[in-house]
Amino acid sequence: MFLDNLSLENFKNYAGSSFSFSPKLNFIYGENGNGKTNILEAISMLCYTRSFLLTSDNDCVKYGSSAFSIKGEFTSGINVNSVLKYTYNKEAASKSLFYGNEKVTRLNEFIGSFPLIVLSPGDLKLSMGTPLDKRRNFDLLISQVSRLYFDDLKSYTKIIKQKNSLLKENLVSRKYSSKDLKHMLSLWNDELVGFGIKILLRRLDFIEEFKTYQSECFNRIAGSSYIPIINYESDINIDPENLSIESLKNSYSELLNSKMDIEIRRGISLAGPHRDNYIFLMEKNGELFDVRTFASQGEHKTFVVSLKLAEFGFIKDNIVNSNIGDPILLLDDIFSELDRGRIRKISSIITGYNQVFLTTTDVEYMDILKEDFDEISAYNITKELTQFVN
Numbered sequence: 151m152f153l154d155n156l157s158l159e160n161f162k163n164y165a166g167s168s169f170s171f172s173p174k175l176n177f178i179y180g181e182n183g184n185g186k187t188n189i190l191e192a193i194s195m196l197c198y199t200r201s202f203l204l205t206s207d208n209d210c211v212k213y214g215s216s217a218f219s220i221k222g223e224f225t226s227g228i229n230v231n232s233v234l235k236y237t238y239n240k241e242a243a244s245k246s247l248f249y250g251n252e253k254v255t256r257l258n259e260f261i262g263s264f265p266l267i268v269l270s271p272g273d274l275k276l277s278m279g280t281p282l283d284k285r286r287n288f289d290l291l292i293s294q295v296s297r298l299y300f301d302d303l304k305s306y307t308k309i310i311k312q313k314n315s316l317l318k319e320n321l322v323s324r325k326y327s328s329k330d331l332k333h334m335l336s337l338w339n340d341e342l343v344g345f346g347i348k349i350l351l352r353r354l355d356f357i358e359e360f361k362t363y364q365s366e367c368f369n370r371i372a373g374s375s376y377i378p379i380i381n382y383e384s385d386i387n388i389d390p391e392n393l394s395i396e397s398l399k400n401s402y403s404e405l406l407n408s409k410m411d412i413e414i415r416r417g418i419s420l421a422g423p424h425r426d427n428y429i430f431l432m433e434k435n436g437e438l439f440d441v442r443t444f445a446s447q448g449e450h451k452t453f454v455v456s457l458k459l460a461e462f463g464f465i466k467d468n469i470v471n472s473n474i475g476d477p478i479l480l481l482d483d484i485f486s487e488l489d490r491g492r493i494r495k496i497s498s499i500i501t502g503y504n505q506v507f508l509t510t511t512d513v514e515y516m517d518i519l520k521e522d523f524d525e526i527s528a529y530n531i532t533k534e535l536t537q538f539v540n
């Protein structure tokens with residue numbers, strides 16, 4: 151899959167600009183604050199239906215304007231042209247995404263149709279990040295290859311919200327007897343167990359499968375002395391020898407029962423996949439160590455870069471529909487955070503990937519990339535560029 155053309159209207163600092171992109175490497179350079187990241191953000195909004203930086207739609211409307219639009223023309227793996235259009239109107243607070251002439255209303259049918267991987271300075275901190283940051287990263291990744299997972303996650307989240315509002319309501323009004331409250335909670339808990347276990351099993355499968363992809367990228371960047379490992383941390387008792395649905399359901403039910411009193415006291419759901427964590431580890435000479443506590447700055451970065459670059463192979467091999475084509479890769483200003491050796495390795499890896507968009511303030515990085523890329527399309531983003539209306 152390739153993005154051929156992008157048009158922005160009243161999107162952030164772009165009054166009206168159009169870009170034609172190359173199917174290989176698009177090297178976007180310019181001074182800070184000129185609008186490089188904004189271009190990548192617009193691409194992510196088309197592919198993910200939201201900004202990779204989680205910017206609100208309101209904040210994307212150009213100062214003084216009332217609406218923005220982003221239009222992207224894509225070519226997919228089998229030469230099918232598709233147009234995606236994302237529009238937002240501030241007054242009506244209405245957002246629409248059009249796939250061709252059809253308005254996208256069911257996200258589960260859309261997600262993964264335009265697969266995308268983003269690596270930004272924020273992602274480089276993932277190994278220091280919160281459980282939420284990590285769950286968000288992997289939920290988005292798994293959802294791009296599994297609509298079932300996306301659906302289960304959505305159902306699960308909805309039940310958690312309903313259960314939380316019951317718990318909160320009880321804290322405020324105490325209008326239920328303890329017996330009635332516990333009965334209602336156990337009904338929600340039964341539903342949580344069904345969806346929660348499906349999510350849990352998919353995540354465990356994912357970790358197992360992802361290991362090979364990440365190890366390969368890690369080795370290519372750092373040599374082979376370490377093996378990156380991701381462990382899943384949950385209050386649900388997971389016996390790796392017995393991952394049957396029945397035994398996991400029992401463990402999860404027991405946990406929910408044991409937490410019921412404290413959940414009532416605190417007014418919030420405390421156990422399940424929405425609280426779980428991914429632990430990043432490295433193995434050296436048979437010994438495991440926690441990246442968060444023991445890794446050097448450089449090891450942190452190698453861990454995360456290898457993780458993000460591994461997402462390419464994982465999506466490519468697991469894509470829902472083989473006609474979609476390979477994911478697009480966005481690298482937002484990450485070179486300034488890395489040493490030359492790592493940049494060289496990254497360049498040699500991504501040259502085998504699909505379409506790449508890279509932003510930087512330093513045009514000299516082009517020389518490193520030239521060693522791996524025969525052709526580079528360069529875009530100089532200047533203040534003037536963003537002011538013209540086409």
Ligand SMILES: Nc1ncnc2c1ncn2[C@@H]1O[C@H](COP(=O)(O)OP(=O)(O)O)[C@@H](O)[C@H]1O
Binds near residue numbers: 180209
């Ligand atoms: N809603 C908006 N309207 C107009 N300009 C905006 C809006 N949001 C952000 N900007 C401008 O966009 C610029 C930042 O763009 P960005 O893509 O982050 O720059 P960089 O080239 O450093 O990546 C800033 O100058 C900021 O003022």
Ligand SMILES: [Mg+2]
Binds near residue numbers: 483
């Ligand atoms: Mg930027």
